[in-house]
Amino acid sequence: MEYTYYLANASLTLRVVEHLLGYCRLPLEFMTVIHQIDGWVIRVKMNDNIAVSDAEDFRAYMNELGIAYDPGIRVRMALWGLETGQSPIDVMRRYQVAIVSHGKPDREEIEAFRRQFVMGLGYCPETLA
Numbered sequence: 001m002e003y004t005y006y007l008a009n010a011s012l013t014l015r016v017v018e019h020l021l022g023y024c025r026l027p028l029e030f031m032t033v034i035h036q037i038d039g040w041v042i043r044v045k046m047n048d049n050i051a052v053s054d055a056e057d058f059r060a061y062m063n064e065l066g067i068a069y070d071p072g073i074r075v076r077m078a079l080w081g082l083e084t085g086q087s088p089i090d091v092m093r094r095y096q097v098a099i100v101s102h103g104k105p106d107r108e109e110i111e112a113f114r115r116q117f118v119m120g121l122g123y124c125p126e127t128l129a
Helices: 010-022 052-065 073-083 088-095 107-121
Strands: 002-007 028-036 039-046 098-103
Touching: 002 010, 002 052, 010 028, 010 039, 010 052, 010 107, 028 073, 028 107, 039 052, 039 073, 073 088, 073 098, 088 098, 098 107
Parallel strands: none
Antiparallel strands: 002 039, 028 039, 028 098
16 A cells, blocks of 8 residues: 655655654555655555555545645656665666655654755745745
8 A cells, every 4th residue: 555645845744754653553664755846745655454444544644734646757767766676866866856765754854854955045945844
């Protein structure tokens, strides 16, 4: 079972991470976070043995924060590359996609990305709020 969603900003992305870390019943395989100029793409993959009620609850939670997302070919290929074990650096170079995090949900990677991006720009765009 996998969920791919588009979220408007970093705060919503961090809420998903906190939810996944605090809700131990979910059989999480991995989470991928990609930053785009206009928002964030999150892919959450669960083991197939997730309970139907847990799957429905998680989908409802994600629908409150963002919208289900069907990525374009470049992002889709990047997600596939990560899932097949390619290194994030290679995938970013090959597909020109900003991979913020892949694997276990990690709040610190997202916050570090946000800090570095804002420091480089000199201001905080809406998507990084």
